């Protein structure tokens with residue numbers, strides 16, 4: 056799938072003040088080596104490359120091997136973000152790991168990541184399914200206001216593919232594994248500086264059964280059509296709320312980074328939010344749905360490719376099980 060360069064801002068948009076100042080100092084991502092293509096899935100499932108591409112936009116996904124774990128992927132992504140920022144791990148005061156698939160019940164997988172990277176201070180997991188990273192991003196920006204917290208490493212990492220029944224074609228084709236990370240630093244009081252401009256966080260617990268791994272079952276149970284409908288509507292409503300709170304419109308958005316669940320969801324939601332597709336980051340064709348990792352992976356690639364640059368106004372939106380959702384409008388800058 057081709058990626059078109061968005062016409063990102065060159066100058067700060069001063070009419071959109073950052074209410075939670077925060078600088079993105081570094082970014083990074085990791086996906087496991089093993090690639091599972093649609094043609095691979097055709098060998099074991101009653102499916103076809105044509106159906107999967109047409110109905111979801113996915114062509115291939117990366118999946119963990121025996122040596123990978125949620126922690127190992129998070130460590131690689133976190134280290135990449137620290138290296139990019141040239142900030143030593145010892146200066147990280149808080150590590151927030153968004154994950155739906157911790158390696159063990161306790162302690163938090165963030166503790167393993169903290170030890171491996173050598174970050175100091177607090178480390179905890181946050182589980183809000185596919186909206187987890189945007190929730191964690193908001194927590195990080197808010198914590199940067201706390202005296203003594205100057206750097207926060209926010210990571211999204213998931214290996215959710217193992218919770219999709221390999222014999223169930225509706226779910227087995229959707230998920231991939233991976234991790235993405237951003238290192239945030241304290242911002243300035245300059246309203247035109249980088250930081251969070253508008254946020255919308257929400258949930259509807261009455262929809263738990265639409266998408267869950269029931270306590271007594273090994274695999275995801277999903278009402279695909281209902282999730283599709285709720286996800287599309289949820290992205291539109293949440294993004295609209297975040298934009299309105301910020302006093303912004305879709306025209307202010309340089310780069311839109313929606314959760315990568317289904318290309319048809321992304322296209323329908325972007326159209327209704329009012330952001331043209333040449334400003335939307337799409338990588339679902341290569342990674343599938345990586346749950347908590349989907350947004351930081353997409354942001355990392357967009358930053359690497361120069362689509363997101365200093366001054367860019369970025370709108371990120373995650374939605375998933377719960378249902379839970381989170382949108383963040385922020386100005387990028389180091």
Ligand code: ACO
Pocket residue numbers: 101102103106107110111185224225226228229266277279280282283286314315316317344374375376
């Ligand atoms: N290959 C071939 N046929 C398939 C496959 C497959 N992999 N999966 C389902 N089908 C069949 C169905 O059995 C059905 O056949 P039938 O008409 O004979 O009964 C037919 O295709 C149509 O099924 P639908 O479920 O209506 O297909 P739809 O177009 O809705 O696509 C999909 C299914 C891709 C799951 C879509 O509903 C979806 O993406 N929903 C959102 C789910 C999601 O994103 N979950 C992830 C977590 S939540 C989140 O991240 C937001």
